[in-house]
Amino acid sequence: MMERATFSRREFMSYVVSGATFAAVPYYAWGGVTPTQENRPNILLIFADDVGHEVLGCYGGTSYNTPNLDALAAGGVRFRHAFAMPVCHPSRLTLLTGRYPFRLGNPKWGTFPKAEESRTVAHALKQAGYATAVAGKWQLTLLRDDPGHPSRLGFDEYCLFGWHEGPRYHAPLILQNGQVRADVVDRYGPDVYCEFLVDFMSRNRDGPFFAFYSMALCHDVTDDLDAPVPYGPEDRYETYAEMVVAMDVRVGRLVQALERIGLRENTLILYVTDNGTPKATIVSARDGRFLREPVFSRLGDRVIPGGKGDLTDGGTRVPLIVNWPGVVPAGRVVDGLVDLSDFFPTFAELAAASLPRDVSLDGTSFVEVMRGRVDSTRAWVYAEHEQGLRWVRNRLWKLYGDGRLFDMTRDPSELSPISKDAQSEEARSAREQLAAVLMKALVRE
DSSP states (O other), rough: OOOOEEEHHHHHHHHSSOOOOOOOOOOOOOOOOOOGGOOOOOEEEEEEEEGGGGGGGGGGBSOOOHHHHHHHHHHHHEEEEOOOSSSHHHHHHHHSSSSGGGGGOOOTTOOOOOGGGTTTTTHHHHHHEEEEEEEEEOSOOTTOOTTTHHHHTSSSSSEEEEETSOOOSOOOOEEETTTOOOOOOTBBHHHHHHHHHHHHHHTTTSSSEEEEEOOOTTTTTOOOOOSSOOOTTTTTOOHHHHHHOOOOEEHHHHHHHHHHOOOGEEEEEEEEEESOOOOOOEEEEEEEEEEEEEEEEETTTEEOOOTTTTTSHHEEEEEEEEEEEEEETTTEEEEEEEEEEGGGHHHHHHHHHOOOEEEEEEEOOOOHHTTOOOOOOOOEEEEETTOOOOEESSSSSEEEEEEEETTTTTTTTTOOOOOOOOOHHHHHHHHHHHHHHHHHHHOOO
């Protein structure tokens, strides 16, 4: 297990070269070019659960069939260096607020800071004239205790399963706009969430709209209720491979729905995930106990174990696909760095939306990157797991808060940290630059 951060302020400062700065430090108020009302896109954000980059065929994965996602990548932009937090709750906090979890006080699992409720990306888009909806997974409160929570965070409509309150897949417990749905006992949850969003997009075809599909897939079933949740038609729970197929099918349905209602050309679709692939998934229950099987995926000829929960690439490196016909160049692969804090300023730029005036976001817009006008808009990305466990990295180097430095080109599995006593000049320079960035972040805490 990784040690907690032990760097003192003096140790951090000892790494900083006099006058050293990082040109792309993303702590500034957004001031992008304002789009016109006519060219603002609808936004469909698909946020899958527990899917590392090695899962998708377009990233070289060979274990699963993902034709719909592969087609989105072929017709759009695929990012090779996108990162999330290693588990789902902090990733959702970062996505919705554009700020890293430690800036929000590291909220407890299943909570959202009261002071941030009016500062979400959904609020910003709503105030800019967008209709807003979310479906699938919420995880920011117990919905039956607080059914108005999604609305307070800026969503006009919602269709969400009761996280840790009931099933999410078969015979799901679903709350829609504050009411428990009584008509889904024989339904498959992902179908319900998908249908809700298709209906929302159809009703708001005159736009613009923000449709947030916070997928349940490919997370395994809820495991902390009084009794195991219902099996599916195979008299067991879905395997990870089956959930990947189900995820890809629902992505295809949403794309087809946009084409059917004539909105495909003016809708920006973004697909990203909340963390890496799980290490194991629940496949059945016996005598009240859940049985799990490990998850391994093939990336080319390599076998990749699930890394969810780790701050390695296995837990934090995620797929990111952006598709917008006629605007985003088709078939492009980019190396620009992106993390989940960047989505808020990106959507704000596209929507001509105002950002909160009393806080600074951590993210930077990647609109110019996805349009092919620049290679990158930031020089580093950041991740944390628990308070005190963190790293900052660029494409080549990764520095943890406890001082461990890794050459991510030569040592992507992070097996051999580079000693300060035996480091090259290139490693020394990378350590100084990244330590300066991490120190800058800590100073703002």
